[in-house]
Amino acid sequence: MKSVIYLDNNATTPIDPRVLEAMMPYLTNNFANANSTHQFGVEAYEVVKTARKQVADLIGAETNEIIFTSGSTEAINLAIKGVAENYSDKGKHIVTVKTEHHAVLDTCQYLETKGFEVTYLPVGTDGLIDLQALKTALRPDTILVSVMYVNNETGVIQPIKQIAQLTHEAGALFMTDATQAVGKMTVNVNEDNIDLLCLSGHKFYAPKGIGALFVRQRRPNRVKLPALIHGGGHERGLRSGTLNVPGIIALGKACELAVKEMKTNADRIRELRDYLEAELLKIPGTSVNGNTDYRLYNVTNLCFKGVDSEAMIMGLSEMENDLPLMAVSNGSACTSTSIEPSHVLTAMGLNEFLAFNCIRFSLGKFNHREELEVVIAEVSKTTDNLRALNFR
Incomplete structure (x- = not known):
């Protein structure tokens, strides 16, 4: 595997x-x-x-x-x-x-x-x-x-x-x-x-x-x-x-364990999330969904304008060669079979088109920076490829 x-x-x-x-x-x-x-x-x-x-x-x-x-x-x-x-x-x-x-x-x-x-x-x-x-x-x-x-x-x-x-x-x-x-x-x-x-x-x-x-x-x-x-x-x-x-x-x-390790985990995961988010925001047409001041430290929800989120998820989870598979999400796992746009994002004012362009990256205590470097490179490449397909 x-x-x-x-x-x-x-x-x-x-x-x-x-x-x-x-x-x-x-x-x-x-x-x-x-x-x-x-x-x-x-x-x-x-x-x-x-x-x-x-x-x-x-x-x-x-x-x-x-x-x-x-x-x-x-x-x-x-x-x-x-x-x-x-x-x-x-x-x-x-x-x-x-x-x-x-x-x-x-x-x-x-x-x-x-x-x-x-x-x-x-x-x-x-x-x-x-x-x-x-x-x-x-x-x-x-x-x-x-x-x-x-x-x-x-x-x-x-x-x-x-x-x-x-x-x-x-x-x-x-x-x-x-x-x-x-x-x-x-x-x-x-x-x-x-x-x-x-x-x-x-x-x-x-x-x-x-x-x-x-x-x-x-x-x-x-x-x-x-x-x-x-x-x-x-x-x-x-x-x-x-x-x-x-x-x-x-x-x-x-x-x-949470009582003992919460602050240490929070500090480390926040640093990883901020790094991932900052690098992905360098991709043109990318923006953050939601308040960035009142937000949990492990999540970033990003809109990649013009990129279908399902296509992105499938592309990252079917990597070829020796690259690892990458698991990200376009919303709640409890509604993952729905073809409707995220009710959360549409309630925040995103239209259906943009709501279908959003990816949630949620980190945990077992993630590390080297993984994120791979993700950043592959998300950037996949975004370019999918956008190129849209303009053919």
Whole structure:
């Protein structure tokens, strides 16, 4: 198999070898159910407790506020549908943003078929929401505001603390899809006044299939959710089902490593991203999508005017000779089969033509400069070749 230069870390990350090492004993020697009362089950239960604390420590939560899920999509559904069911006596109005992940947008659209009203806030050309527009949208019957912490396509960081403050002043709950933020930057649910937060392990070097939902339990802002998955009362009754012990241990270990290594990783990855971006911007007709001041350090979303992004991706992933394959993206991996332009980029004002010319480069802690030198050379060459074809 050919080597790969992997620059699609916002879609998923490789498993850190230390994370794999931590989880392996619970895939092999101790495969017990954490709810079993025999010795092996008790041991599994204890390591789950440790992992729950590791997750809680990463985001400044208490252990009883962490609900393990299969990932962010499930956590988002539990949170939004749970609030809709439990707080509908107060109102049936929800506020979110046009650039949210489809896990949020599709869930909100489902609730609209059940009689809920959803306001979808616009964003500016830089990808940020207008706080005054949020304030105007809030109503006495608003029960939930859901705003993504870091956008998965552009890396744009929303002003979460201010959004939460406005939400609470209106008497509503605040939720954030922090899938692209947790493990990469400091997130503290208390400092940011977050009521519900969703995260997924495979975005920061844990395996796929494990995530968590933070549900605030500290008074006076305790959030009450109903069980949407029944069958045994696991996870404080909110999410029945046998616990994914190996995945939970892996998530806990990834959180522990993030606490220790986040700043070092951030500094090194930012330097790599800035180098890659600066060199690619030397290609004529290339520009950055999104705010470059309020943006996560590992992402650059670039528009190569006149270059079809799918053709670029295919060209880079089918390299000939001894060159490695290169993995980049033109948007969310969750909608990679869609032929529609990115809803994030069109919401930011790009027309369909330009939206189909954009590539997301998302770096991780296993990338290095020598790889980027190869990518820069090949992207430049591929861009020239594709543009030449367009003018034949």
